[in-house]
Amino acid sequence: MGIISWIVxxxxxxxxxxVLMPGKDPGGCIITILLGIGGAFxxxxxxxxxxxxxxxxFFDLRTWGLAIAGALIILIGYRLLIGGRRRD
Numbered sequence: 001m002g003i004i005s006w007i008v009x010x011x012x013x014x015x016x017x018x019v020l021m022p023g024k025d026p027g028g029c030i031i032t033i034l035l036g037i038g039g040a041f042x043x044x045x046x047x048x049x050x051x052x053x054x055x056x057x058f059f060d061l062r063t064w065g066l067a068i069a070g071a072l073i074i075l076i077g078y079r080l081l082i083g084g085r086r087r088d
Contacts, residue, residue, distance in 0.1 A: 005058050006044065009067050010037030017071035023079075035078055036071040043070025 014036015018029070043066035047053040053062060 006040050007037055009058065009063070010040030010071070012036070013040050013043075013064070013067040013071040014075075016068050017075050020068075020072065021075055021079075031078075032075065035074045036067075039069075039071025039074040040067040041070070042074060043067045046070060 011033055014033040017036055017039065018032045044063075046069075047062075047066040053066070057063065
């Protein structure tokens with residue numbers, strides 16, 4: 001998959017991660033989508049590096065699972081780091 005495919009996949013994975021982890025995020029929806037893009041890259045890297053899973057095509061379930069898992073990991077980390085610093 002090319003870089004454009006990963007960006008599109010990341011956008012969608014960010015939205016899915018936001019649906020799976022509802023709540024108030026510091027930064028709003030745009031930050032969540034950007035985290036999804038980063039999560040797609042992280043998920044792809046983790047799959048290739050740690051699990052030796054070859055990434056499939058855009059419509060492969062394994063690719064989507066890795067991208068969503070990566071987006072969730074980054075979203076959790078972001079909430080832990082930035083969410084604790086925010087004043088109410």
